[in-house]
Amino acid sequence: MRHLTGATALALALTLAACATTAGPPTTPSAPTRAAAPTAGTGSSTVSTTTCGVTAEFDQPVERIVSIKSSVTEAVVALGAADRLVGVAALDGPLPAHVTGVDDSAWEVSLPVIAERVPSFEAVAELEPDAVLAGWESNLSADGAGERAMWADLGVPTWVSPSACRDPHLQPEKLSFDDVFAEIRTLGHVLGEDDAAARLVAAQRAALAGTEEATAPLRALWWSSGTDTPFVGAGIGAPQLVMETAGLVNIAADIRDTWTSMSWEEVAARAPDVIVLVDSSWNTAAHKREALAANPVTAALDAVVHERYLVVPFPATESGVRTADAALALRAQLAEVAP
Numbered sequence: 001m002r003h004l005t006g007a008t009a010l011a012l013a014l015t016l017a018a019c020a021t022t023a024g025p026p027t028t029p030s031a032p033t034r035a036a037a038p039t040a041g042t043g044s045s046t047v048s049t050t051t052c053g054v055t056a057e058f059d060q061p062v063e064r065i066v067s068i069k070s071s072v073t074e075a076v077v078a079l080g081a082a083d084r085l086v087g088v089a090a091l092d093g094p095l096p097a098h099v100t101g102v103d104d105s106a107w108e109v110s111l112p113v114i115a116e117r118v119p120s121f122e123a124v125a126e127l128e129p130d131a132v133l134a135g136w137e138s139n140l141s142a143d144g145a146g147e148r149a150m151w152a153d154l155g156v157p158t159w160v161s162p163s164a165c166r167d168p169h170l171q172p173e174k175l176s177f178d179d180v181f182a183e184i185r186t187l188g189h190v191l192g193e194d195d196a197a198a199r200l201v202a203a204q205r206a207a208l209a210g211t212e213e214a215t216a217p218l219r220a221l222w223w224s225s226g227t228d229t230p231f232v233g234a235g236i237g238a239p240q241l242v243m244e245t246a247g248l249v250n251i252a253a254d255i256r257d258t259w260t261s262m263s264w265e266e267v268a269a270r271a272p273d274v275i276v277l278v279d280s281s282w283n284t285a286a287h288k289r290e291a292l293a294a295n296p297v298t299a300a301l302d303a304v305v306h307e308r309y310l311v312v313p314f315p316a317t318e319s320g321v322r323t324a325d326a327a328l329a330l331r332a333q334l335a336e337v338a339p
Contacts, residue, residue, distance in 0.1 A: 047190055052137055052165040054148050056157035061192045062131045066114075066124050068145060069135025071161060071320035073111070075184065076133065078102045078200060078321040079193040082109045087127045089115040090139065093281065093315040100325055101203030121146030125154070131190070133159045135318060137166050159190060163237065163258075163319035171258070174236045177208065177245075180323050204324040211245050211331065218338060220248040220310075221272040221303075224259060224317065225283050227291055230267065233276070234260040238319045242312070243276065245327035246334055264297040274337060275303045276330065280314035308337045 048057045065084045067073040070092040076085060078099055088111045095107045114123055124132060124145050132151055134140050137160050140148050148158045162183055165171050172179045181201045188197025220243055222233030233239020233250060237258025243250045251270040252262060275292070279285040289309060292298045303309075310333045316322040 047192075049159065049186055049190060051160045051162050052170055053167065054158070054160075056148075056152070056159065058131055058157045058159075058190050062190065064128060064130040065133060065191075066119075066127055066129040066131070066145075067133045068118060068139040069161075069318075070315035071135040071318040071322075072133045072159075072187075074099070074315065075187050075321050076191065077106055077109060079184075079188050079191055079196045080106065081191045081193060082106070082111075084191075085112060086129060087112050087114040087119070087124065089113065089119045089145075090117055090135075091315075093313055096313075096315070096322060096325075098325075099321050100207045100328075101200035102321070118144040121150065129156055131157050131159065133187075135161050135320075136164045159187070161319060162186075168256075171236065175238055175241045175258075175319060177205075177241070177324065180241070180319050181205070183319060184321060200321065207328060208245065208324055211247075211327065217247065217249045218273040218334070219251050219271065220274045220276055221251050221267055221270075222276045222278070223288060224278045224314075225280070226261070227283075229261050229263060231259055232262050232267075233317075234258060238317060238323055239276075241319075242317075242323060242327045242330060245324075246310075246330035248274065248276075248330070248334065264295060268297050268301060271301065272303050273339070274308040274310055274334065275301075276310045276312060278314050278317055279311050285309070285311045306339070308339070310334060310337065 045060050046057045047060060048055060063084050064086045065076060065081065066087040067076055067085060068089045073088045073091065074095065076082060077095065091113065097107060098104055118139050132140065132145065134145070139145055140151070140158055140160065151158050163172060163175055163179060181204070184201055185197045188194050222239040222243060223230050224233060225231045232252050233243065234255040234257040235250060235253040236256055239259070240250050240253060251272050252260060277285040277288045292304045298304055310330050312326050312330060316326040
């Protein structure tokens with residue numbers, strides 16, 4: 001499907017980027033559909049899949065991959081296709097040392113990082129990718145690495161994590177491990193790595209067995225980012241799934257969103273028993289602990305007074321190959337801090 005190479009591809013990319021400043025908004029589908037399972041394309045050498053309302057056909061094999069965001073980059077590595085990555089960007093942290101269902105040696109790779117944040121359309125086009133894979137829809141925008149329609153005009157298919165669709169009608173009603181594993185299988189099929197995806201999913205399902213057993217429910221806040229106004233895990237995304245699996249009750253479960261802003265006064269009113277601290281280089285778990293102790297609104301919270309904190313690395317906070325391990329890790333930490 002990718003017929004343009006070198007200077008021709010870049011020239012067309014630049015032309016499309018310029019046109020995008022005057023073009024109107026993309027057409028909204030009249031009947032939004034959720035992410036579709038991959039199917040065979042018009043020929044035996046293509047795979048077709050729909051994510052966030054956009055259908056794309058991937059030539060097989062997909063050999064030159066650009067990935068944006070840790071969640072999708074880690075999935076490519078976990079599925080054994082790291083050697084096909086020609087560019088990665090917007091990594092939220094280092095690769096993990098271990099993921100259930102993946103040989104530890106898989107993570108001993110040197111990634112071709114092209115940008116610390118979202119790369120430009122031109123920077124990606126220069127790499128002549130066979131496919132561009134993104135963790136968020138916003139990664140593939142006019143202000144980001146280029147709109148999906150622009151890539152389609154270049155003959156380059158795109159894929160976006162279904163759990164990150166911005167249209168509420170295209171999001172899971174409430175993310176489940178069935179959704180997470182379906183996403184892994186779909187990406188595995190796109191990459192021609194069905195067996196690797198099946199092994200990973202089977203291993204993680206086995207690891208999760210028994211987590212549905214009843215535990216003493218404790219109320220938890222998931223603090224992702226922000227200081228003056230915290231950005232917290234809400235009721236339908238990966239934070240909700242991870243907390244629920246770990247045996248926690250999300251204090252923001254009533255909010256139908258993946259993440260949401262919540263005032264510290266509201267957090268205090270909801271009185272979490274434990275606090276999940278998302279550890280990132282730009283807002284570390286240690287900094288969050290200091291901020292909670294220094295804030296007069298939160299300093300008196302029981303969870304803060306008794307330092308009942310659980311920690312999750314930022315790259316493990318979105319739907320992907322680390323979701324199961326994140327839930328299991330929080331469950332283990334909870335056993336140590338539970339009152």
